[in-house]
Structure formats: C-alpha cells, structure tokens
Amino acid sequence: GVESLPTLWEAIRLRRVVRFAYLARGRDEASDRTVEPWTTVYRHGAWYLVGHSQERGDARAFRLSRVQGQITALRDMCEVPPRDRVRHVIDTISEPASRGSVLVRLPETGAARLKHQARQHGDGVWEVEYADEGVVVAEVLEAGGTILGPDDVVRLQRRALGAVIEAHHG
Numbered sequence: 001g002v003e004s005l006p007t008l009w010e011a012i013r014l015r016r017v018v019r020f021a022y023l024a025r026g027r028d029e030a031s032d033r034t035v036e037p038w039t040t041v042y043r044h045g046a047w048y049l050v051g052h053s054q055e056r057g058d059a060r061a062f063r064l065s066r067v068q069g070q071i072t073a074l075r076d077m078c079e080v081p082p083r084d085r086v087r088h089v090i091d092t093i094s095e096p097a098s099r100g101s102v103l104v105r106l107p108e109t110g111a112a113r114l115k116h117q118a119r120q121h122g123d124g125v126w127e128v129e130y131a132d133e134g135v136v137v138a139e140v141l142e143a144g145g146t147i148l149g150p151d152d153v154v155r156l157q158r159r160a161l162g163a164v165i166e167a168h169h170g
Contacts, residue, residue, distance in 0.1 A: 001064050001134065002047055004071040005040060012037045017054075017076040021068040030068040035060070036078035038086050043093045045117075045139075046132050050089050052078070059089045065132045101129045103148040104140050111143035 004020075011018045018037050021030040036052040038059075047064040080086070105124050106114060118126040125148065130136035137157050140147055141164075147157045 001067060002138075004064060004067060005047065007071050007073065008037055008040055008049055011071075011073040012039060012080075014073070015077050015080065016073040017078050018049075018051075018071050018073050020071040022062060023066045023068055025066070031055075033062065034074075035062065036080075038080050039090075040064075041090050041093070043090070045130060045135050047135075048090075048093055050086060052081075059085070061089055061093045065134070099131050099133070100150070100153075101127050102136055102140075102150065102153050104128055104145045105148060106140075106143060106145040111145060114139055114143050114145070 008018065010016075016037075017034060019032060019034050022033045023030040032055075034054040035049065036054070037049055038051045041048050041050055041061075049062045049064060051060065051062075052058070053060040053062075103121070104114075104118075104126050106118075106126050108124065114128060115126060118128045120126055128136060128140070133153055133156055137147065137153065137160050141157070141160060147153050
C-alpha cells in the first residue's frame with residue numbers, strides 16, 4: 001500500500017526493477033510481478049505504480065492497495081520511456097469501483113476536494129464514496145473532518161489518530 005511509496009520513489013530514481021506480490025482485480029490469490037517502474041500517480045482516490053510488467057510484456061498501472069507485503073528493489077536496471085508514453089498509460093487508469101461510503105462531519109471552510117466528490121446531508125454532514133478505506137481516512141483527517149460511520153471505518157480513523165498522537169508525543 002501507501003507505505004511502499006518511499007521504496008518505489010527510490011527505485012524509480014535509481015532506475016531499479018521492483019518485485020512484489022499483486023492481487024489483481026477479480027483474483028483470489030496474489031501473483032508475483034516484476035516491474036520496471038516509471039512513475040507513481042494518484043488517481044481517483046488511490047495511488048498507482050505505472051511501469052512495464054515483465055510478466056505481461058506491456059505497460060501497466062498497479063494499484064498500490066492491491067500490493068501484498070513488501071515491494072523489493074532488485075539489482076536489475078531499467079529505462080524510462082518518453083513522457084508521452086508514460087502519460088498514455090496514466091490516462092488508461094479507470095475509476096475503481098467504489099467499495100462503500102462514509103458519513104463525515106467536515107469543517108464549514110476548506111475540504112473543497114472532498115466536498116466536490118461528496119453528497120451533502122445538511123448540518124455539516126457529508127456522504128463520501130470511497131474505494132480504499134485507508135485513503136478516505138487520511139483525506140478526512142487532512143481536511144480536519146471526522147468520520148461518523150460506518151463503525152469499521154470509525155475504528156480505522158481512531159487507530160490512525162492514535163498512531164499520529166504516538167508519533168508526535170512518543
């Protein structure tokens with residue numbers, strides 16, 4: 001997931017091939033992927049790795065929330081294609097099916113990006129659809145909001161807040 005971004009950024013900078021287990025959409029088991037990483041991109045509320053899949057012999061976008069376990073940078077080196085080729089792959093990333101929705105209380109001012117994709121319920125309460133629980137929790141916290149439900153996402157928010165408090169106050 002998102003915790004692998006620093007590893008990916010370093011691999012991209014050094015032009016190192018990466019390997020990871022990936023749970024493709026509609027599959028029950030993860031399979032190993034060896035990828036020449038070109039860039040990472042945030043699209044439709046999720047992070048993606050864009051690169052050349054050695055298994056598929058073609059350019060692909062890998063959703064980071066589908067990566068299982070660690071991403072490993074290999075010794076093998078790779079080239080990055082021209083920018084328009086990378087851009088073309090980024091443009092093929094489609095909106096993931098939404099996994100659910102959360103009720104959130106958002107501050108009166110700010111949170112414009114979240115409000116843009118949300119339905120207003122009145123009284124400062126909004127309904128936000130999401131594809132990835134971790135991403136929606138981070139977005140709501142960054143916007144100064146509070147998740148009101150469902151309970152499993154409220155618990156995830158509490159854990160995230162606890163981790164932030166612990167990190168800042170040791």
